[in-house]
Amino acid sequence: xxxxxxxxxxxxxxxxxxxxxxxxxxxxxxxxxxxxxxxxxxxxxxxxxxxxxxxxxxxxxxxxxxxxxxxxxxxxxxxxxxxxxxxxxxxxxxxxxxxxxxxxxxxxxxxxxxxxxxxxxxxxxxxxxxxxxxxxxxxxxxxx
Amino acid sequence: xxxxxxxxxxxxxxxxxxxxxxxxxxxxxxxxxxxxxxxxxxxxxxxxxxxxxxxxxxxxxxxxxxxxxxxxxxxxxxxxxxxxxxxxxxxxxxxxxxxxxxxxxxxxxxxxxxxxxxxxxxxxxxxxxxxxxxxxxxxxxxxx
DNA sequence: AAAATATCTTGACAAAGTCTAAAATAGGAC
DNA sequence: GTCCTATTTTAGACTTTGTCAAGATATTTT
Ligand SMILES: [Mn+2]
Ligand SMILES: [Mn+2]
Ligand SMILES: [Zn+2]
Ligand SMILES: [Zn+2]
Numbered sequence: 003x004x005x006x007x008x009x010x011x012x013x014x015x016x017x018x019x020x021x022x023x024x025x026x027x028x029x030x031x032x033x034x035x036x037x038x039x040x041x042x043x044x045x046x047x048x049x050x051x052x053x054x055x056x057x058x059x060x061x062x063x064x065x066x067x068x069x070x071x072x073x074x075x076x077x078x079x080x081x082x083x084x085x086x087x088x089x090x091x092x093x094x095x096x097x098x099x100x101x102x103x104x105x106x107x108x109x110x111x112x113x114x115x116x117x118x119x120x121x122x123x124x125x126x127x128x129x130x131x132x133x134x135x136x137x138x139x140x141x142x143x144x145x146x
Numbered sequence: 147x148x149x150x151x152x153x154x155x156x157x158x159x160x161x162x163x164x165x166x167x168x169x170x171x172x173x174x175x176x177x178x179x180x181x182x183x184x185x186x187x188x189x190x191x192x193x194x195x196x197x198x199x200x201x202x203x204x205x206x207x208x209x210x211x212x213x214x215x216x217x218x219x220x221x222x223x224x225x226x227x228x229x230x231x232x233x234x235x236x237x238x239x240x241x242x243x244x245x246x247x248x249x250x251x252x253x254x255x256x257x258x259x260x261x262x263x264x265x266x267x268x269x270x271x272x273x274x275x276x277x278x279x280x281x282x283x284x285x286x287x288x289x290x
Numbered sequence: 291a292a293a294a295t296a297t298c299t300t301g302a303c304a305a306a307g308t309c310t311a312a313a314a315t316a317g318g319a320c
Numbered sequence: 321g322t323c324c325t326a327t328t329t330t331a332g333a334c335t336t337t338g339t340c341a342a343g344a345t346a347t348t349t350t
Contacts, residue, residue, distance in 0.1 A: 127247070129287060139279040
């Protein structure tokens with residue numbers, strides 16, 4: 003279990019502990035609960051949604067600790083934030099480049115793999131030095 | 147002066163009055179001040195930034211009126227909101243499709259014309275019915 | 291001018307997020 | 321194990337963004 007395995011599902015507490023240690027974060031029960039939740043969901047939750055879920059495992063955890071831990075994980079590069087929902091930042095365990103589709107009816111956020119879309123014409127933007135980019139699509143997810 | 151001229155700079159109070167009337171909005175001094183500000187800036191301000199600026203012209207206007215008026219203009223289709231800044235919605239007087247570049251140093255938001263970028267591969271997203279999309283780029287604007 | 295509408299302002303409220311200081315906890319030295 | 325210290329957690333205060341309701345103003349209708 004190395005940092006390079008981020009993004010795979012972690013089912014064992016041991017994996018989370020190892021991962022936290024590798025990042026120089028002391029693995030407390032609260033932090034373990036947060037990291038196990040956030041690295042195992044693809045739902046792009048807000049901090050308060052994370053709090054709600056983490057409390058199922060760790061009922062006494064405080065709001066400040068969830069915020070602190072999520073921000074710490076962002077700083078260490080284990081998760082990232084996305085600005086795609088109104089009113090709140092969401093946390094994304096997919097730290098590779100990718101695009102997003104937002105279902106406007108449900109609010110659900112779906113990852114679109116990086117290689118599924120190609121953005122042409124960026125070279126023509128002479129005035130801008132692009133550090134990162136993504137396509138954000140909105141609409142409805144088709145029922146199958 | 148018709149609704150089709152939205153997006154051009156409005157310098158005369160008369161134009162704003164006409165535009166508001168065309169949308170079925172009674173042109174009060176407060177609403178005129180808001181629309182003159184928001185349709186003449188390309189800076190993608192938040193509601194509170196708009197309040198600050200509008201108060202230079204109309205010092206007694208309340209926060210609620212600025213929020214109400216901006217939301218009314220959105221409902222009438224004169225401006226739109228964008229979710230590209232952390233913590234707050236921004237208002238955009240450019241209601242045509244376009245992309246955005248965010249300067250991460252200054253926070254400035256720049257419009258990228260629709261035809262400067264092309265997004266290929268959308269047809270392959272069989273599970274999704276796309277209503278709208280845009281490319282969001284982040285980085286630094288080059289000094290000239 | 292009086293009544294009825296429409297609009298604006300104020301202040302209360304809620305949600306998202308940060309911060310502080312005290313309490314709890316964990317680790318190391320002995 | 322006890323003591324000491326550094327780290328962590330917690331509760332609550334506070335800020336910002338945004339909405340809402342009630343009363344005050346302004347405008348329109350009669
Ligand atoms: Mn809010
Ligand atoms: Mn905030
Ligand atoms: Zn994602
Ligand atoms: Zn724009």
